[in-house]
Amino acid sequence: MTSIWAATAGPEPGPTKTLDRDVTTDVLVIGGGMAGMLCAYMLTQAGCPCVVAEAKRVGSGVTQNTTAKVTAQHGLIYDQIIKREGTEKARRYYEANQAAVEGLRELARAVPCDFEDRTAYVYAEGTPENLERELSAYERLGIPHQVISEAPVPVANRGALGMEGQAQFNPLKLLYGLMPAVDVYEHAFVTGVDGNTAHTDHGSITADHVVFATHYPLVNIPGLYFMKLHQERSYALALQGVPPVDGMYIGEGGGFSFRTYQDYLLIGGGGHRTGQGPTPDEGYAKIRRFVGQTYEQPAERYAWATQDCMSLDKMPYIGVHRAANPRWYVATGFSKWGMTGSFVAAQAIADLILRGESAVEDLFSPRRSMLHPSLFSNLGVSAVDLVKPGKRCSHMGCSLAHNDVEDSWDCPCHGSRFDEAGNVLDGPATKPIDVGDAGKHAGGRTGQVGRRGRRAGPCGWRHAAPGRGPAQASRRLARRRTVLPPTPSLSPW
Ligand SMILES: Cc1cc2nc3c(=O)[nH]c(=O)nc-3n(C[C@H](O)[C@H](O)[C@H](O)COP(=O)(O)OP(=O)(O)OC[C@H]3O[C@@H](n4cnc5c(N)ncnc54)[C@H](O)[C@@H]3O)c2cc1C
Numbered sequence: 001m002t003s004i005w006a007a008t009a010g011p012e013p014g015p016t017k018t019l020d021r022d023v024t025t026d027v028l029v030i031g032g033g034m035a036g037m038l039c040a041y042m043l044t045q046a047g048c049p050c051v052v053a054e055a056k057r058v059g060s061g062v063t064q065n066t067t068a069k070v071t072a073q074h075g076l077i078y079d080q081i082i083k084r085e086g087t088e089k090a091r092r093y094y095e096a097n098q099a100a101v102e103g104l105r106e107l108a109r110a111v112p113c114d115f116e117d118r119t120a121y122v123y124a125e126g127t128p129e130n131l132e133r134e135l136s137a138y139e140r141l142g143i144p145h146q147v148i149s150e151a152p153v154p155v156a157n158r159g160a161l162g163m164e165g166q167a168q169f170n171p172l173k174l175l176y177g178l179m180p181a182v183d184v185y186e187h188a189f190v191t192g193v194d195g196n197t198a199h200t201d202h203g204s205i206t207a208d209h210v211v212f213a214t215h216y217p218l219v220n221i222p223g224l225y226f227m228k229l230h231q232e233r234s235y236a237l238a239l240q241g242v243p244p245v246d247g248m249y250i251g252e253g254g255g256f257s258f259r260t261y262q263d264y265l266l267i268g269g270g271g272h273r274t275g276q277g278p279t280p281d282e283g284y285a286k287i288r289r290f291v292g293q294t295y296e297q298p299a300e301r302y303a304w305a306t307q308d309c310m311s312l313d314k315m316p317y318i319g320v321h322r323a324a325n326p327r328w329y330v331a332t333g334f335s336k337w338g339m340t341g342s343f344v345a346a347q348a349i350a351d352l353i354l355r356g357e358s359a360v361e362d363l364f365s366p367r368r369s370m371l372h373p374s375l376f377s378n379l380g381v382s383a384v385d386l387v388k389p390g391k392r393c394s395h396m397g398c399s400l401a402h403n404d405v406e407d408s409w410d411c412p413c414h415g416s417r418f419d420e421a422g423n424v425l426d427g428p429a430t431k432p433i434d435v436g437d438a439g440k441h442a443g444g445r446t447g448q449v450g451r452r453g454r455r456a457g458p459c460g461w462r463h464a465a466p467g468r469g470p471a472q473a474s475r476r477l478a479r480r481r482t483v484l485p486p487t488p489s490l491s492p493w
């Protein structure tokens, strides 16, 4: 499966230099995705000697399979942050992410990457009460917004809350454009970090500062990242021959997401906790069923899937990896909003390295309280899957589930994935598993996966909770409309 970004970013850049000796530098960034490349670029621009060690090719991780909305609208997060942390922290979260939108807009002037201004919308699938609460949060924080009584997407909805001044782009074009300005070693898989030296099979890199930008942190037991993170997987299609949407849309209860790229319509959805699905009628099938029921002659051009690290409170972990090693830094837990999150992380870690402080250090500190309901669901999943019989994950030994849709063995505990031969597809695992003969007979395990797929779990994506009084709530939302958008043109649906 190829993502639209991999297919359209132009020719892959020529090979970078490979590591064939021991190297010393000021800063080592491990991981050449959005977070690592932006961080290395910022440090290099500031005159700080810095190298990136990337296991495969630049951008080949989650970043090449994202949907690449550049927005500070991270679902319905502002009402949650205000309730949990207060207005001031919510304001700082918005300002940091909106500054990232502006930072990426600025960068896109130098590195062409199809950056286009768009309003980002969350639409109400059930009652709009959650949207109403989020609208109150926007008003309190002074976030420029629009409310529309019906989102122009082919899903029944009760209005949408739009955040203005947002954007979309092609993330691989940006990363490929940054490559000439960054010192990168590709095919440099870091097997371990010992103090300030990272080891690969072809040489080591010793640095004063080490940045873990490997998506799931390479070192994750110290720092308790294995308790703080789980992974959620979702699916996307790029279609031609269907009406476009004006703006970027996402359902508030995990409903389909929509955006355009050139003459393609991108639809995302079908999400679940990694290792807890999909059943054969979920994932791609769920989106394809919707597409078949909605459009007359859709032409599916690209299909892809990926997963992101979800933090306990849906805010990323950015900063010093753990107190015991103040020169190790981490950027993770973007909770499906890592385009702006990566920029925030890159800036914050560059500030910590160059100036010894960052304005958002406390906000995103990896050492902030872990007391959150998600901690208990993470621990619950691990407790069950550690004792469950079955094929064992090479990370911490949880029982793997077979993913019949993607022919992989997926771990519900922290989201590692392995192909049919047992090779690692996604971390945190770094070692293969022994699949034995069973690995060749995935078909026989469908029932087992089906049971997992239906298991009650912490995955909130598929279940939009119905609320009370939809009609009344809809009217309340409509009464509070602040800026009327242009009347949507004749809906194609
Ligand atoms: C379906 C989906 C849709 C999304 N859509 C959006 C969106 O619209 N907007 C948004 O803001 N965010 C979105 N996100 C989130 C966003 O895509 C991610 O948060 C972001 O791409 C993560 O970037 P990263 O650099 O942390 O990780 P990656 O891009 O995965 O980069 C990590 C790199 O580290 C390398 N690596 C790993 N281990 C090692 C090692 N041991 N040694 C050396 N290198 C190593 C990997 O090869 C990889 O290239 C989405 C996520 C998903 C799952």
Ligand code: FES
Pocket: 393, 394, 395, 396, 397, 398, 411, 412, 413, 414, 415, 416, 427, 428, 429
């Ligand atoms: S990913 Fe941690 S035990 Fe499998």
